[in-house]
Structure formats: structure tokens, C-alpha cells
Amino acid sequence: DQQVKQNSPSLSVQEGRISILNCDYTNSMFDYFLWYKKYPAEGPTFLISISSIKDKNEDGRFTVFLNKSAKHLSLHIVPSQPGDSAVYFCAALNTGNQFYFGTGTSLTVIP
Amino acid sequence: DSGVTQTPKHLITATGQRVTLRCSPRSGDLSVYWYQQSLDQGLQFLIQYYNGEERAKGNILERFSAQQFPDLHSELNLSSLELGDSALYFCASSVAGGGPYEQYFGPGTRLTVT
Numbered sequence: 001d002q003q004v005k006q007n008s009p010s011l012s013v014q015e016g017r018i019s020i021l022n023c024d025y026t027n028s029m030f031d032y033f034l035w036y037k038k039y040p041a042e043g044p045t046f047l048i049s050i051s052s053i054k055d056k057n058e059d060g061r062f063t064v065f066l067n068k069s070a071k072h073l074s075l076h077i078v079p080s081q082p083g084d085s086a087v088y089f090c091a092a093l094n095t096g097n098q099f100y101f102g103t104g105t106s107l108t109v110i111p
Numbered sequence: 112d113s114g115v116t117q118t119p120k121h122l123i124t125a126t127g128q129r130v131t132l133r134c135s136p137r138s139g140d141l142s143v144y145w146y147q148q149s150l151d152q153g154l155q156f157l158i159q160y161y162n163g164e165e166r167a168k169g170n171i172l173e174r175f176s177a178q179q180f181p182d183l184h185s186e187l188n189l190s191s192l193e194l195g196d197s198a199l200y201f202c203a204s205s206v207a208g209g210g211p212y213e214q215y216f217g218p219g220t221r222l223t224v225t
Contacts (some may be wrong), residue, residue, distance in 0.1 A: 045216070054212045
């Protein structure tokens, strides 16, 4: 049962433009949502999180938007840089402290 | 370097066998999480320990078990291994026991069951 879904396995964006990564979830009881970035042969790295009571959180070039009615969140990266090329995972955390991850979106930023 | 270490890096074993994966958290972190990443799958949360006690449980099979020792390192034991257990196993640590506190991931252990 995939409670967190990333329907786009890959995304290519030109350097300097906006990257938008999307994530959908099915369980309305999640407390927090998180984004992780993963380079090959490394473990994931935490990027940004958002509480379920908020609809936006911003940290530098990274902004996460949460639309609870649509059960949808997105990560915006502006401007995109070649070093942002990686696999991005969204994750959700419930009140039982259980994490659910999506299958990831591979982002390629073209110089 | 996240500060989380995992050993071994690679493990090849046969079906029916048992293996132990080891994780040392970052200095000062009390929580350890275990995840499994199979081919084309997202990370599957297995289990979390906080200061030696089980805190949360995910999709962990009964053939799998884990523990966290007094020095806070953790071991994940996988027994009666099946081909489908071949995966990348990640350990992560965080300072707290709950909430969206940043988790620091180790580089993973790649398990191949033949």
C-alpha cells in the first residue's frame, strides 16, 4: 500500500529555471512532510520539511507547498543548479512516528 | 560524510542464511532508524529505536529483528533470507525520538541474496 506517491520518475530542467517536484499522499493523518535528496552511492540527505498545519515553508532556494485538500505537496527549486541533479524523495510522518517514502524523482539540471 | 557509519558496505549470501547489519549513529544522536530500499522502490521504513527502546515499527518482516545497544549502536538481523530480501539497507540517526527532526543517513549496506 503506497501511501506516498511520486508519479514522475524523472524530470529535466535547464539551469536557472524552476524545478517542480510533485508528491501525492493518501492518508490525511500525516503530521509532517519531508523532502530528501539522494546522490548515487550515498544515503539520502534531508532538505526541508513542512508541518501539516502550514501550507508553505521556504529555505533558501527550496520551497515546499502543501495542499491538504488535494493531498498534494510540491518542492520548488529556484533557480535550479547542476549540483541539484539527484533523486528527490518525499516522505510523510504520522503520529505513530512511522515514515512513508515515495519512490523518488530523478532530477537532471542541464547546464 | 553524515557521521553515520554502516558495516559492511556489501554483503553477498545465500537463501536461508542469516546476516547482521551494523549501524553507528552520529555522536549525540539517540534515535536510530532502519530502512530498506529495493530495486525501483522507495525507502521502506522498518523500525526505529530511541535510547535503547523500540519507538516505532514499520513494514518489518517477522524474519527481521533489530536492537539498539547501550552504546547506541544498532544491529539489524535478517534471517531465513529470501531472494526478495536483496536490497539496500539504510540506517539513519537523529537527536530526538519523534517529530520531523533531521535524520542523517548512512551510506547503506547492499545485501545480495543468491
